[in-house]
Amino acid sequence: MPSREGTYGLLAEFDTPSDLVRAARQARQDGWRRLDCYTPYPVEEAAEAIGFHRNKVPLLTLVGALMGLAAMFSLETWIATLAFPLNIGGRPLYSWPAFVVPAYEWTILWAGLSAAFGMLALNGLPSLYHPLFNAPNFRNGATTDKFFLCLEALDPKFDLVETKEYLEALHPVSVVEVEY
Amino acid sequence: MATREVKPGNPGIDPATGEFRVVGLGETFQSVTEKITRIVLTPHTPLGWLAVLGLGGGGATALLVAVTWLFFTGVGIWGITQPVAWGFAIINFVWWIGIGHAGTLISAILLLFKQTWRNSISRFAEAMTIFAVVCAGMFPILHVGRPWLGYWLFPYPNSMDLWPQFRSPLLWDVFAVSTYATISVVFWYIGMVPDLGTMRDRAQAPLAKFAYGILSLGWRGSVRHWMRYETASLLLAGLATPLVLSVHTVISFDFAVAVLPGWHTTIFPPYFVAGAIYSGFAMVLTLAIPLRKFYHLESMVTDRHMDNMGKVMLATGFIVAYGYGMEAFMAWYSASHWESFMFWNRMFGPMGWSYWMLILFNLVIPLTTLWSRKLRTNMSFMFFISIVVNIGMWFERFVIVVTSLYRDFLPSSWGTYRATRWDYMTFVGTMGLFTTLFLLFVRFLPMIPMNEIRMILPAAKIKAKAAVEAGD
Numbered sequence: 001m002p003s004r005e006g007t008y009g010l011l012a013e014f015d016t017p018s019d020l021v022r023a024a025r026q027a028r029q030d031g032w033r034r035l036d037c038y039t040p041y042p043v044e045e046a047a048e049a050i051g052f053h054r055n056k057v058p059l060l061t062l063v064g065a066l067m068g069l070a071a072m073f074s075l076e077t078w079i080a081t082l083a084f085p086l087n088i089g090g091r092p093l094y095s096w097p098a099f100v101v102p103a104y105e106w107t108i109l110w111a112g113l114s115a116a117f118g119m120l121a122l123n124g125l126p127s128l129y130h131p132l133f134n135a136p137n138f139r140n141g142a143t144t145d146k147f148f149l150c151l152e153a154l155d156p157k158f159d160l161v162e163t164k165e166y167l168e169a170l171h172p173v174s175v176v177e178v179e180y
Numbered sequence: 181m182a183t184r185e186v187k188p189g190n191p192g193i194d195p196a197t198g199e200f201r202v203v204g205l206g207e208t209f210q211s212v213t214e215k216i217t218r219i220v221l222t223p224h225t226p227l228g229w230l231a232v233l234g235l236g237g238g239g240a241t242a243l244l245v246a247v248t249w250l251f252f253t254g255v256g257i258w259g260i261t262q263p264v265a266w267g268f269a270i271i272n273f274v275w276w277i278g279i280g281h282a283g284t285l286i287s288a289i290l291l292l293f294k295q296t297w298r299n300s301i302s303r304f305a306e307a308m309t310i311f312a313v314v315c316a317g318m319f320p321i322l323h324v325g326r327p328w329l330g331y332w333l334f335p336y337p338n339s340m341d342l343w344p345q346f347r348s349p350l351l352w353d354v355f356a357v358s359t360y361a362t363i364s365v366v367f368w369y370i371g372m373v374p375d376l377g378t379m380r381d382r383a384q385a386p387l388a389k390f391a392y393g394i395l396s397l398g399w400r401g402s403v404r405h406w407m408r409y410e411t412a413s414l415l416l417a418g419l420a421t422p423l424v425l426s427v428h429t430v431i432s433f434d435f436a437v438a439v440l441p442g443w444h445t446t447i448f449p450p451y452f453v454a455g456a457i458y459s460g461f462a463m464v465l466t467l468a469i470p471l472r473k474f475y476h477l478e479s480m481v482t483d484r485h486m487d488n489m490g491k492v493m494l495a496t497g498f499i500v501a502y503g504y505g506m507e508a509f510m511a512w513y514s515a516s517h518w519e520s521f522m523f524w525n526r527m528f529g530p531m532g533w534s535y536w537m538l539i540l541f542n543l544v545i546p547l548t549t550l551w552s553r554k555l556r557t558n559m560s561f562m563f564f565i566s567i568v569v570n571i572g573m574w575f576e577r578f579v580i581v582v583t584s585l586y587r588d589f590l591p592s593s594w595g596t597y598r599a600t601r602w603d604y605m606t607f608v609g610t611m612g613l614f615t616t617l618f619l620l621f622v623r624f625l626p627m628i629p630m631n632e633i634r635m636i637l638p639a640a641k642i643k644a645k646a647a648v649e650a651g652d
Contacts, residue, residue: 018643040209040378041634042406045642052404057411061419072355075335076346084343091347098347101430102355108423109359112416116366119412123405125373126397133400142401143378145209145634 008131009152012172020147023170024049034155038148064114072106204479239612264597269323276316282460283309288420299632315610349433441522442584451503458496459573465566490556541572
């Protein structure tokens with residue numbers, strides 16, 4: 001667990017996505033690893049810049065899809081052959097083509113739920129509190145029109161004074177300290 | 181022909197491409213956010229909104245009355261009887277769920293095809309989907325006669341030791357529609373989370389701050405979150421696409437699997453899906469045209485959207501026309517006495533008027549006029565066409581359900597179908613419910629996805645380092 005008091009990090013504000021991407025690239029190049037960008041819409045280049053290339057959402061979705069498929073198909077098979085066998089026009093009890101449709105729907109259902117809730121879980125959401133919301137300028141812009149780069153105190157390179165100078169050299173609009 | 185040659189000097193046209201602009205000239209991150217959040221966050225509720233809510237609420241109340249009386253007395257108050265045991269309930273079910281399909285098409289299929297023009301209409305089209313599915317889902321549940329036993333449709337261990345019969349399309353429907361409703365709600369909500377974060381940050385009233393704060397799940401716009409979010413959105417779109425095609429396919433199986441002339445055809449799945457998209461786009465237009473006028477959203481729902489939606493309707497309209505043609509062709513080519521009688525009876529029997537209404541509203545009026553770009557960008561005309569197609573598609577379902585059933589194999593069992601006042605009241609009631617839900621959505625949630633609009637603004641373009649330094 002990170003400490004719950006003191007400084008969370010330093011937050012630099014930028015006006016344009018291009019400035020943010022440039023600054024984030026620079027920081028990553030200079031060896032920063034505990035850093036994150038905050039943008040009002042997805043900026044793929046910023047994610048690339050901080051070295052975030054892959055995520056596990058597709059894997060979770062695949063697992064969900066296979067679970068849904070297996071669950072419904074085996075339920076149907078069990079019901080039709082063992083739990084409640086019905087003779088319908090002499091057709092075989094294990095009439096698998098008819099089972100495809102509900103199994104298909106459940107594949108999609110479970111895959112979709114895994115994608116959505118898996119994404120939230122990987123993001124650590126819902127988390128209604130976050131230290132960044134303490135920054136005075138964060139909520140004015142992060143969800144509207146401003147672009148932020150945060151260098152976190154957990155990074156071994158972090159030093160309140162030096163890092164602040166470092167960030168200011170990247171020409172942000174402002175640099176503020178974020179407290180827990 | 182590029183649009184600029186048609187209308188030179190029109191500010192709505194991008195000179196670089198010659199197409200109508202997707203977002204109006206001069207919109208910025210700030211202005212887009214301001215325009216969309218203001219609709220919701222203003223303490224002032226427009227009178228027009230209240231007036232329409234009054235109408236919609238009246239309709240919803242009528243629905244409540246009709247359904248309450250139905251629960252007291254049973255489905256005998258409806259016009260259904262032998263031989264037409266599937267009356268308004270199934271017609272309205274298919275009509276409503278078809279309307280919902282355009283929402284999924286816009287939000288999922290057009291996302292996969294990278295049609296960024298869809299961004300601004302996707303949210304309310306999805307909302308339309310959900311409310312249409314709510315209205316649709318009510319009909320089969322009411323139609324089962326004892327709705328309080330509706331949960332018997334699902335497989336669950338029970339003291340009767342009974343299990344559902346998985347070889348029936350009617351049971352497939354249960355899974356298709358329930359999955360569709362669930363995935364639509366999830367897709368819609370997940371898509372809204374970042375925008376709810378914007379609402380949280382801009383809300384002034386304590387209750388609004390609290391409500392949007394909870395609903396936004398603490399979204400803070402980290403690019404790591406955004407990347408997972410984008411992956412999840414694409415995956416959900418990829419899943420919703422086969423889902424939406426399967427839902428109306430399964431609904432068409434309800435008919436096509438039955439050995440009944442007029443229903444037992446293989447054209448039904450594609451023809452139902454195309455019809456669903458046709459009517460759904462009509463409903464999107466019915467909603468979008470007054471909305472953009474009333475809330476002054478012309479710079480976000482532009483002529484481009486109207487033009488493109490008109491084109492989609494033209495294309496799907498022709499698939500529907502092909503379906504009608506193929507039905508007629510098969511009635512003749514099958515050389516089946518029953519098939520050809522059914523078709524003759526559909527066109528010239530006592531209910532033949534409904535077939536010609538369908539041809540007029542679905543084919544003759546829209547498919548002759550939607551070719552013209554001038555008409556496609558004329559708002560009054562598009563509104564008119566959208567109503568025409570909605571009516572036409574309702575008649576399509578009426579024709580399929582009623583005219584296939586009322587004169588079947590044995591003349592001694594022929595009958596007719598007349599809807600009762602309760603049928604009409606329930607149908608009009610669902611329109612009221614739909615209107616009410618939609619108005620509440622427009623008032624309390626951001627109806628245009630702000631984050632997706634920001635993505636397509638010129639300011640979102642990442643400039644190369646050299647260009648930035650050159651002050652470009």
